[in-house]
Amino acid sequence: MRDTRTSELRRPPCFPTRKWPRLAGRWLAAAGEENLCERCSELAEGEGVGPKVSPDPLAWLHSRCGLQALLDDETLSQLVHSQQDSYENVTNGGKTTLAKKLQKHLPNCSLISQDDFFKPESEIDIDENGFLQYDVLEALNMEKMMSAVSRWMENPGRSEGPAALESAQGVPILIIEGFLLFNYKPLDTIWNRSYFLTVPYEECKRRRSTRVYEPPDPPGYFDGHVWPMYLKHRQEMNTITWEIIYLDGTRSEEDLFSQVYEDVKQELKKQNGPRTAGVLQQML
Ligand SMILES: Nc1ncnc2c1ncn2[C@@H]1O[C@H](COP(=O)(O)OP(=O)(O)O)[C@@H](O)[C@H]1O
Numbered sequence: 001m002r003d004t005r006t007s008e009l010r011r012p013p014c015f016p017t018r019k020w021p022r023l024a025g026r027w028l029a030a031a032g033e034e035n036l037c038e039r040c041s042e043l044a045e046g047e048g049v050g051p052k053v054s055p056d057p058l059a060w061l062h063s064r065c066g067l068q069a070l071l072d073d074e075t076l077s078q079l080v081h082s083q084q085d086s087y088e089n090v091t092n093g094g095k096t097t098l099a100k101k102l103q104k105h106l107p108n109c110s111l112i113s114q115d116d117f118f119k120p121e122s123e124i125d126i127d128e129n130g131f132l133q134y135d136v137l138e139a140l141n142m143e144k145m146m147s148a149v150s151r152w153m154e155n156p157g158r159s160e161g162p163a164a165l166e167s168a169q170g171v172p173i174l175i176i177e178g179f180l181l182f183n184y185k186p187l188d189t190i191w192n193r194s195y196f197l198t199v200p201y202e203e204c205k206r207r208r209s210t211r212v213y214e215p216p217d218p219p220g221y222f223d224g225h226v227w228p229m230y231l232k233h234r235q236e237m238n239t240i241t242w243e244i245i246y247l248d249g250t251r252s253e254e255d256l257f258s259q260v261y262e263d264v265k266q267e268l269k270k271q272n273g274p275r276t277a278g279v280l281q282q283m284l
């Protein structure tokens with residue numbers, strides 16, 4: 001394979017720029033140039049490799065030219081997934097766990113969870129594979145979530161329970177946790193601190209497989225919808241200009257809590273007034 005070839009491939013939008021040439025090179029090297037038919041070679045050099053959200057450029061090439069993929073599914077799957085090790089993912093990253101622990105330890109702290117604002121199943125779109133499209137902003141009633149944020153801003157602080165009375169002296173803090181916060185423009189200006197929990201593909205998939213959503217994930221849902229949507233949303237986050245603190249979600253719950261707790265305390269020392277912090281998970 002000529003070295004120049006990978007640099008000529010157009011990067012699918014779902015891959016981070018810095019990783020694309022290496023990934024493309026490894027895929028093509030693994031396929032072997034002799035395995036690419038003439039039409040696929042033309043496509044690779046001309047139109048670019050890969051549909052918008054597929055981690056599977058070779059299969060895409062062959063589907064475009066009418067041939068079947070020459071690599072069997074298992075080999076292709078291993079290849080594709082071996083590239084994801086360093087990818088961050090968002091679902092099951094430990095957002096809720098961390099956010100609840102912070103709320104417990106920070107005085108006068110309120111928590112809003114994006115998960116509470118999913119639309120009913122009857123309003124969720126379905127794609128051509130029959131997958132319900134839950135991992136998109138359109139699946140969430142974001143206007144309702146924004147109303148909850150506005151209500152907190154108008155009257156910061158917890159209103160419920162004796163704990164609120166005990167901690168009423170503390171600076172009001174609002175934690176918003178969710179898997180699609182930084183892609184929602186109306187929230188862009190409200191963050192005082194932004195955290196993004198990341199976990200590698202394999203760990204994310206493992207954690208997701210132990211979790212039961214309503215409705216439960218059908219077979220193939222993680223690779224067919226959840227992961228591609230995550231990659232797409234991460235790509236969109238490339239334009240964000242404010243500081244996001246990335247946290248390795250494979251660290252222990254205690255470690256993660258200590259780091260963010262200390263950081264929030266430092267932030268509180270610097271400024272007075274109501275604070276908002278976003279804990280963006282990771283997906284699922
Ligand atoms: N730091 C961690 N290390 C290992 N597992 C974790 C950690 N934090 C959370 N988990 C586990 O991962 C799963 C998802 O956690 P959760 O907090 O609900 O994630 P999210 O809100 O990001 O979807 C749960 O089973 C939880 O016990």
Ligand SMILES: NC(=O)c1ccc[n+]([C@@H]2O[C@H](COP(=O)(O)O)[C@@H](O)[C@H]2O)c1
Pocket residue numbers: 090091092096115118134135178179213214215226281282283284
């Ligand atoms: N709460 C619901 O109604 C519902 C239903 C199906 C899937 N989900 C999943 O929830 C995930 C986001 O929540 P977590 O970040 O807590 O995992 C999405 O990946 C979505 O697929 C939620």
